[in-house]
Amino acid sequence: MKRFALALTAATLLNGCVTATVQQIRQTETAMAEGDSIVVMGRRNRPSQAEAELDFIDCVSRNMGSGSGSVAVISEQAFMDAMFPWFEPRTAPLNTTDLPSLLRQPVLAERIREIGLKYLVWLEGSTTRIGQGGSLSCTLTPGGGGCFGFLTWENDSSYEALIWDAHTAKTAGRVSSDAAGTSYMPALVVPIPIIARVRSSACVSLAEQLKLFVQNSS
Amino acid sequence: MNEIGKPIGATAARAGAFSLLAAVIALLGACAGTKHLEIEGTFPIPLIQKSPVNLGIHLDDALVTYIHTEAIDKKGEWEVSIGPAQQQLFNNLATGVFEGHTFVDGVIAEAPLDGVLRPTITEVQFSLPSQTRSNYYEVWIRYDFQLYDRAGNLVGGWKLPAYGKASKKNYGSASNGLQAAAMAACRDAMAFFSINFSREPVVARWLAAGKPLVPPQPQPQPEQQQPASTPPPDATPDEASSV
Numbered sequence: 001m002k003r004f005a006l007a008l009t010a011a012t013l014l015n016g017c018v019t020a021t022v023q024q025i026r027q028t029e030t031a032m033a034e035g036d037s038i039v040v041m042g043r044r045n046r047p048s049q050a051e052a053e054l055d056f057i058d059c060v061s062r063n064m065g066s067g068s069g070s071v072a073v074i075s076e077q078a079f080m081d082a083m084f085p086w087f088e089p090r091t092a093p094l095n096t097t098d099l100p101s102l103l104r105q106p107v108l109a110e111r112i113r114e115i116g117l118k119y120l121v122w123l124e125g126s127t128t129r130i131g132q133g134g135s136l137s138c139t140l141t142p143g144g145g146g147c148f149g150f151l152t153w154e155n156d157s158s159y160e161a162l163i164w165d166a167h168t169a170k171t172a173g174r175v176s177s178d179a180a181g182t183s184y185m186p187a188l189v190v191p192i193p194i195i196a197r198v199r200s201s202a203c204v205s206l207a208e209q210l211k212l213f214v215q216n217s218s
Numbered sequence: 219m220n221e222i223g224k225p226i227g228a229t230a231a232r233a234g235a236f237s238l239l240a241a242v243i244a245l246l247g248a249c250a251g252t253k254h255l256e257i258e259g260t261f262p263i264p265l266i267q268k269s270p271v272n273l274g275i276h277l278d279d280a281l282v283t284y285i286h287t288e289a290i291d292k293k294g295e296w297e298v299s300i301g302p303a304q305q306q307l308f309n310n311l312a313t314g315v316f317e318g319h320t321f322v323d324g325v326i327a328e329a330p331l332d333g334v335l336r337p338t339i340t341e342v343q344f345s346l347p348s349q350t351r352s353n354y355y356e357v358w359i360r361y362d363f364q365l366y367d368r369a370g371n372l373v374g375g376w377k378l379p380a381y382g383k384a385s386k387k388n389y390g391s392a393s394n395g396l397q398a399a400a401m402a403a404c405r406d407a408m409a410f411f412s413i414n415f416s417r418e419p420v421v422a423r424w425l426a427a428g429k430p431l432v433p434p435q436p437q438p439q440p441e442q443q444q445p446a447s448t449p450p451p452d453a454t455p456d457e458a459s460s461v
Contacts, residue, residue, distance in 0.1 A: 047354050047383060054388040084262035085409030089402070090381075107265050126387070 016196030018181035022209045026173040028165060030216045036118035037072040038064065038214060039079040040161070043124050044089040052123040052159060056203055060123065060161075063207030071211060074115060082115060083108070099169035117166045119214050125159030127199040130180075136187050147187035154182045157202035161210060175213055177206035252287075252295040255393055257303040257400050264314030264412035271425065272318035274327040274334040275308055286342035293346060293392070298400055300342060300359065308337065311408050315415055326370035332429040333373065334366040340377075344396060347386045354383040355395035357403040363411075365420060367431045374420030380407035 032038075040061045042052040057076055065073040080087050086102060093099055103109050136149030157179045163172040181196025284301035305321075312319035318330070325334045341360040347353055359382075364375040382402025389395035415421060424430075 044383075047352060049353065051353075051385055051387075053385070081262040083265060084405075085264050085266070085412045088405060088409040089383075090406055091409050091413065105267070107267060111265055 016181050016183045016194050018179055018196050018198050018201040020177065020179040020201045020205045022175065022177050022205045024173060024175040024209060024213055026213070028168070028170055028172045030119070030163075030165070030172050030214050032071055032118060032215050035072075035116045037074050037116045038119045038121060039074045039076065039117060040064070040121045040123055040210075041076050041079065041087070041092075043092075043122055045092060045094065048124075050124045050126055052125050053127070053199075056125075056127075056159070056199060057123055059200070059203040060121075060207045060210070063204055064211050067208075067211075069211045069215060071214060072116070074117070079115075079117075082111060096164055096169055096171050099164065099166070103166075103169065112166060119172065120164040120166055121210065122162045122164070123159060124162075125157070125177075127155055127157040127202070130154050130156045136185065136191065138187075138191075146189040147191045148189070149187050151185040151187075152182060154180065155196065155198040156180045157198045159202055159206055161206060163210075163213065173213060175206060175209050177202045177209070179205070252297055253393060254297045254299065255397050255400070256299040257404060258397065259401050261303075261307050261310045261404065261408060263310045264408065266314055266412050268317050269315055269416045269421075269425070271316050271429065272330055272332050273312065273316050274320050274322035274331045275312055276322050276325055276334050276336045277304055277308060278336070278338070281338055284339050284342075286344070288344065290346060290349065293348070296344070296396070298342065298344065298357075298396065300339065300400065300404075303404060304337075307404055307408060311411060315412050324370070325364075325366040327366075327368050329368065331368060333368055333424075334370070336364045336366065338362045338364075344399065346392055346396070353385050353387060355386065355389070355392065355399040357382045357396065357399040359400075359403045359407060361407055361411075365424065367424075367429070369431050369434075371432045371434050373424050373432050376418050376420060378407055378410055380404070380410065382406055 040057055042054070042057050044051060054076075061073045061075060064071055074082075085091055086093075086108060093102060103112065132151070132153035134149065134151040136147055136151045138147040139145055157177070159178075160174060160176040162174050164170070165172045179198045179202040181198040181201070183196045184194040185191050186194075281304055282301045284299075284304070286298045286300060287295065288298075289295045309319075309321075320331060322331070322334055325336055327334050338361070339359060340362045341358070343358045345356045347355065350356070359380045361378040361380065362375060363378060365373040367373055380403045382399045382405070384395045384398035384402060386395055389398055416425065424432075
C-alpha cells in the first residue's frame with residue numbers, strides 16, 4: 001500500500017517536457033498607473049476553432065493578477081455584465097476603429113472611468129492534440145487487475161493576445177504564446193502518466209509576457 | 219458462514235453485482251429518458267441611454283411557462299424550460315432601457331404608463347455538436363414583440379431573432395453546454411432589444427408622435443353568407459349594376 005502511494009505521488013510529480021515560445025509586437029508605448037485595470041476576453045463573434053477556452057482565459061487573468069509585477073485584472077464575466085450590452089458576441093467591437101463611437105456614449109465612458117479600464121486584451125487560440133501512438137490494455141479479474149502497454153500523445157497550444165488601449169482607442173500590440181509537448185503513459189500493472197502541461201505552460205508564459213508588455217518593461 | 223449456509227463473501231459479491239447492474243440500468247434509463255434543462259443565472263441591466271417611455275410589461279402565462287421539447291435521434295428527448303427566466307430577464311431589461319416600467323396583467327394600462335409591451339416566444343430551436351459536426355451547442359429563440367397604447371390598441375409589432383452558442387471545449391456535458399447556449403441566446407435577445415428598441419420603426423414613429431393613443435384597428439369581419447358581388451342594400455340601381 002505504501003509502495004503504491006509512493007508510486008502515485010511520484011507519478012503526479014512527473015511532468016513531460018514542454019517547449020514554449022513567446023513573441024511580441026509593440027505598436028505603441030504602454031503604462032499602467034494606480035487605479036488602472038485590464039480585462040482579458042475571448043473572441044466569440046463567430047463560431048471558430050480558434051475560440052480560446054474559458055478556463056484558459058481565466059488562467060491568464062489569474063496569472064496576470066498575481067505574482068511579481070501583478071496588475072489589476074477584471075474578470076471577463078464581470079466586465080461583460082458591467083458593460084452589457086456592448087461586449088456581447090454580436091455587439092462587441094471588432095476593430096479599434098469601432099471603439100471611439102462606443103466611448104462617445106456618456107454612460108459607457110462613465111462606466112469605463114469607474115472601473116479604470118486601461119487595456120482590453122482579446123485572446124484567440126486553442127490547444128489541440130497533434131499526434132498520438134501506442135496501445136494500453138487493462139484487465140480486471142476477481143483475483144485482481146492490471147494494465148500493460150505504452151501510450152504517447154503530443155499537444156500543441158497556440159494563442160495570440162491582441163492588446164487595445166481603451167484610452168487612445170488604438171492597438172498597443174500583440175503577444176503570442178506557442179507551446180508543444182509530448183506526454184507518456186507507460187503501464188506495467190499500474191499506469192504511470194507523465195503529463196506535459198502544455199496549456200498551463202502557454203498560459204503562464206503568455207500572462208507573464210502580458211504583464212511585462214502593459215507595464216512597458218519589455 | 220452465514221445463516222443460510224453460504225459464504226459471506228459470495229453473498230456480498232452477489233449484492234455488489236446486483237447493485238452494479240441496478241446502477242447500469244438506472245444510468246441507461248437516464249440516458250434514454252427526458253433530459254430537463256432550466257436557464258439558470260442572472261441577467262445584467264443594460265448600460266444604455268434610457269428611452270423616454272414608461273411602459274407596462276405584460277408577460278402572459280404562455281411565456282412564463284414556456285418549455286421547448288425536442289427529440290434528438292440517439293440522444294433522447296430534451297426539455298428546455300425557458301419561461302421561468304423571462305420575468306427576471308424583462309425586469310432587468312426594462313430597468314436599463316425604459317425610464318419606467320411596471321408588470322401588468324393585460325394590454326390595457328392606466329396613466330402614468332404610456333403603453334404596454336407584450337413579448338412572446340414564437341419559436342425555439344437547438345442543436346448539439348454531434349448534429350452539426352461543429353464544436354458548438356447552439357440555441358435560437360425567436361421573440362415577437364407587440365406594443366399597445368394605453369387603451370390597448372395595437373401600435374405595432376416586430377420580431378427579434380436571438381442566437382446563443384457554447385463551445386463544447388468549455389462544457390463537460392450536453393446539459394451544461396445547452397444551458398450555457400440558452401443563457402447566451404437570452405443575453406443576445408436582451409442586447410439586441412436594448413440597442414434597437416428606439417430605432418424600431420414602429421417605436422420610433424410612436425415616440426416621435428408623442429406616444430399618442432392610436433385609432434382602434436378594424437376587427438376582422440366574420441365571413442358574409444352573401445356572394446361578394448351582391449350590392450349593399452342602400453346602393454342605387456346604377457351603383458348596383460356597376461359592382
